[in-house]
Amino acid sequence: PQATPRHHAHTSLFAPHVAARMASGTEVARLEATFCFMSNCFGVVHSCATLMLIYTSTLFAERCGLIGNGIFYAFSILSVLLLSVPSLAILGHKASLVTSFTAYSLYVGLFALAVAWQRGSTESQVCTDKAPILLFFASSIAGVGAGVMWTAWGAYFSRVAALCARASAAPMEECSSRLSGMFAWRFLTIEFLLKMLASIVTRTESAGSFTRMLAGCCVLATAATVAFALLDDTPAQDTDSRACQGNVRDMAAAKVLSVLAVSTDPRIWLLSPMNIAFGFGSAYMNGYFNAEIAVVEMGAGSLGALAAATAISAALSSKAYSIAGQKYGKGVPLAAGAGAMLLALCLGATECHGWGAWITTLYIFWGLGRGSYESVNKAILADQFASGDIDAAWACFSLQMYTASTICFFLGSANSSAMTAIVAASLAVPGYALCTRWHSSIKDPDEKARLLEAKHGPETSSSSC
Numbered sequence: 001p002q003a004t005p006r007h008h009a010h011t012s013l014f015a016p017h018v019a020a021r022m023a024s025g026t027e028v029a030r031l032e033a034t035f036c037f038m039s040n041c042f043g044v045v046h047s048c049a050t051l052m053l054i055y056t057s058t059l060f061a062e063r064c065g066l067i068g069n070g071i072f073y074a075f076s077i078l079s080v081l082l083l084s085v086p087s088l089a090i091l092g093h094k095a096s097l098v099t100s101f102t103a104y105s106l107y108v109g110l111f112a113l114a115v116a117w118q119r120g121s122t123e124s125q126v127c128t129d130k131a132p133i134l135l136f137f138a139s140s141i142a143g144v145g146a147g148v149m150w151t152a153w154g155a156y157f158s159r160v161a162a163l164c165a166r167a168s169a170a171p172m173e174e175c176s177s178r179l180s181g182m183f184a185w186r187f188l189t190i191e192f193l194l195k196m197l198a199s200i201v202t203r204t205e206s207a208g209s210f211t212r213m214l215a216g217c218c219v220l221a222t223a224a225t226v227a228f229a230l231l232d233d234t235p236a237q238d239t240d241s242r243a244c245q246g247n248v249r250d251m252a253a254a255k256v257l258s259v260l261a262v263s264t265d266p267r268i269w270l271l272s273p274m275n276i277a278f279g280f281g282s283a284y285m286n287g288y289f290n291a292e293i294a295v296v297e298m299g300a301g302s303l304g305a306l307a308a309a310t311a312i313s314a315a316l317s318s319k320a321y322s323i324a325g326q327k328y329g330k331g332v333p334l335a336a337g338a339g340a341m342l343l344a345l346c347l348g349a350t351e352c353h354g355w356g357a358w359i360t361t362l363y364i365f366w367g368l369g370r371g372s373y374e375s376v377n378k379a380i381l382a383d384q385f386a387s388g389d390i391d392a393a394w395a396c397f398s399l400q401m402y403t404a405s406t407i408c409f410f411l412g413s414a415n416s417s418a419m420t421a422i423v424a425a426s427l428a429v430p431g432y433a434l435c436t437r438w439h440s441s442i443k444d445p446d447e448k449a450r451l452l453e454a455k456h457g458p459e460t461s462s463s464s465c
Helices: 006-059 062-091 093-117 130-168 172-201 207-231 248-262 266-270 272-298 300-328 331-348 356-374 376-384 390-411 414-426 428-440 445-456
Strands: none
Touching (some): 006 093, 006 172, 006 272, 006 300, 062 093, 062 130, 062 248, 093 130, 093 207, 130 376, 130 390, 172 300, 172 376, 248 390, 266 390, 272 356, 272 390, 272 414, 300 331, 300 356, 331 356, 331 376, 331 414, 331 428, 376 390, 390 414, 414 428
């Protein structure tokens, strides 16, 4: 028989390894493509809903608009605390996201209906009129959806990052940094495009232009929700076995308690300054600053363009932050984002009288801070709690932000909100440094497991229904 050529033997020897690498690369590419599709749908739905938050203070009486936004954040707190983690255990991350998308789409539709119901000038409007009452109802629905949405997104993100790390044999930190950059880029770019389009449509500040914008947002949000529900193919998440067996009440109570248990973990609070800064800062910008300063300096028709400036600077910076995080560690982009937030808030505290179009620079700086918040900040949480109760950790993260925003809206003190956000942003880097030091001091995996079990109790087995 003819001898086997040497290069054939070489190929045969390494073929299994080459095939494994190719299969691994294909699986990672599929997971990343699925994650990008979710990010696109998420960006459309979320951007349409946040446009409503921007225009509440101008399309309704200012006081009614602020109350509506406050109701949104108050219901978000209740939803994060009571519904978000139980819904993940019962429905899984995909169904939870679809539910929250549906709530946001309904909010946009009811908001448009409330605007259509208005009669006369908003200056004479009282908050007991039927239009503001419908706004308050719509805001409560959106708040319930928002509380579930970000916790479900966090669970989805953590699961895909873990699957990518397993498929590629890469560190979890590297995968989370890459995926957070992918999400922030798509999410914020879509927000920029929609808000820029809204600015163009509403440039005349006429009732008809706002109606067209609201109708378009309703259609887009609904279409994105349906597309995600039908086309997403992320591997299914196991649901809690107690829910499968019908013990939903016991399971829900256990999941709520898990959120409270994780809230005692020092890392949650060491990582909280960026959440608190963003919560107070975004409420301050979307509420007081938009209504009292931006509208005076540039007119109500400029709000879409200013929001677009924030979104595009956040989108571009998130890409740079992701690259910097992979190369230099996440502390560098976190520091850059916190510094940009500080600068924006300090400029806002001057009231910006007579700035005119130069006020856009403040929104750009705020966008640079938001780019870090939407990417690096969330990747840090996924890294820190990769081996713990990640769903409850995401719920705590969302709870911190929504609580800060709710306090800001209901207290109505612009100066106090801005100062609180400034203090929180200045603590972001020291908090992260202490958190990293604490986390790295526990080197023994068994010791980590014992600490987790002491805090959260032994893990219960899960199986698919």
